[in-house]
Amino acid sequence: MLHVGAPRTSPESGGRAASPAAHAALVDQRAAHNYAPLPVVAASGEGAWVTDVEGRRYLDCLAAYSAVNFGHANPTVLAAARAQLDRLTLVSRAFGHDQLGPFVAGLGDLVGKEMVLPMNTGAEAVESGVKVARKWGYEVKGVAPGRANIVVMAGNFHGRTTTIVGFSDDPEARGGYGPFTPGFRTVPYGDGAAVAAAVDEDTVAVLLEPVQGEAGVIVPPARFLPEVREICTREGVLMIADEVQSGLARTGRTLAVQHSGVVADVYLLGKALGGGVVPVSAVVADADVLGVLRPGQHGSTFGGNPLACAVGRAVVGMLAGGEWQERARRLGEHLDGRLRELVGAGVTAVRSLGLWAGVDVDPGLGTGREVCLALAERGILVKDTHGSTIRLAPPLVVEPAELDWAVDQLADVLARLAAHSGHRS
Incomplete structure (x- = not known):
């Protein structure tokens, strides 16, 4: 020690x-x-x-905002990375590689979902989650074209892209980057009644952090996440949990929503998934949600690359036992x-x-x-x-x-x- x-x-x-x-x-x-x-x-x-x-x-005492959950130079993660560096690091997704299948299967099993969309950064996972939710809304829920809206929380932090900062209420993150992408409705964090009031027939998702990290580790009232789950189920809306910081053991559970006994429809993962070595993120959901994506409709040159998948497999393996x-x-x-x-x-x-x-x-x-x-x-x-x-x-x-x-x-x-x-x- x-x-x-x-x-x-x-x-x-x-x-x-x-x-x-x-x-x-x-x-x-x-x-x-x-x-x-x-x-x-x-x-x-x-x-x-x-x-x-x-x-x-x-x-x-920061751990790169939870990206280094397993410690600097973790020997298990480094061994996986070194072994893969000597074999294959990148082929894009134009054809397959031997690390992708085991990675997506393992990660899906870890969080109890059927499909995984591998990306790189947390912000990419959030952007991908927004795209998937809108596409699901149009193709599955039947929302009229161009009318989809997503309910988000005040005090949120989901990344730094122009779409994401457009629904931030932090003037430092938002100022000077408009015009912003429409289609987002902001409600107070922790207020289930406000979420219910904001949802209408064109709402496709409620996007939230189970714990708001950037806002100062804000833990919502105990009933909030179950209330959101009930609203989403009743109204036919996807519950999207941004677990980029809170997920993968940081809060004492694999996912922070598990403290409330809640199962979200979509999980957004990142940071610790790369073991502090490479950027790895993912959108994880069942086939009835992620199945709306078809070839050519979304992609990433580096998303799901062999090195990332090898490291991600090591992380998933470390988390599988619960220690x-x-x-x-x-x-x-x-x-x-x-x-x-x-x-x-x-x-x-x-x-x-x-x-x-x-x-x-x-x-x-x-x-x-x-x-x-x-x-x-x-x-x-x-x-x-x-x-x-x-x-x-x-x-x-x-x-x-x-x-x-x-x-x-x-x-x-x-x-x-x-x-x-x-x-x-």
């Missing part, structure tokens, strides 16, 4: 950038400024830890208990499900960004969102003692901010 404690420095930098400052200057000059990253330049990773170009180690889900559940209970000790001591609220938590910092102490910067100085990587909220989603290989250390450091950061705030007043 990797040592838990203060970050340390190694003389070995592997011939990489001379310093984080030099690397940051190069990025600032040559890379588009669509991110404001923490001042950390990672060079390697193992398990729940990353090491920067100067040899300083950090506990990764990762159970580990996330147990670790999540531990993390939740420790974080709730901070409520009233610099924290105003904690929301969590499995090994995924949103922590609202008292805005009088500082912004989420300031807390993240202070934690990075101590060797802990977390990400802020929406003002004073920070998110924790460490790889599922993290150890309880490492979680304790991270929470202890957060407590100390908040105590120091409180003391400083009191001094200033």
Whole structure:
């Protein structure tokens, strides 16, 4: 197990950038400024830890937004990738390859669906899900051409394409990218009555995140997902669960909807499906939904490529036994208990499900960004969102003692901010 404690420095930098400052200057000059990253330049990773170009180690409590659920350099995933790299990596879908069939069969079995549409990124899975829902609406439900609508949630985050940001209510994600694709109706997240009121004879789907990650790990009321399921069944509407972040063991179940006893019609998967090695995503549904697609009507050069399928097969195999889900559940209970000790001591609220938590910092102490910067100085990587909220989603290989250390450091950061705030007043 990797040592838990203060970050340390190694003389070995592997011939990489001379310093984080030099690397940051190069990025600032040559890379588009669509991110404001923490001042950390990672060079390697193992398990729940990353090491920067100067040899300083950090506990990764973000896991690339759940894309690294199984840890950096997971040996099972890497072995599958290396073996496939020596054999075949890409043939497009113009003809078959020996990894595709086992991958789609395994993934379908894992989530209880008949068919899989393999894609690359989470946003591609969402876009594909929208296309499938509309086509299903016209061909199966009988919606008049050009009239299909999809009900979506306020506070949603489904990706960055122009269609997707068009139904976002985040001005930073949406501003400057119009005109937007019509056909979406936004209702408050967690409000079953609002969903019911928005559905009409032209509604083809309700699209939602079982847990809203970007919004700050917002867990809906217990009755919400069952209510949506009942509405969709009654009205002949597809329930589409975007499980790109919440799926594949992050919340302590294979799918987050399983906590509510709900079965969606369509699952959108990604991030962890690629094991932190390659982008792999998928739309998963039964044949009466995905069967509306016929040759030439949708595609992707890289979607379902041999390397992606080999890695995806490894991930599916790891999840099949349920050990990762159970580990996330147990670790999540531990993390939740420790974080709730901070409520009233610099924290105003904690929301969590499995090994995924949103922590609202008292805005009088500082912004989420300031807390993240202070934690990075101590060797802990977390990400802020929406003002004073920070998110924790460490790889599922993290150890309880490492979680304790991270929470202890957060407590100390908040105590120091409180003391400083009191001094200033």
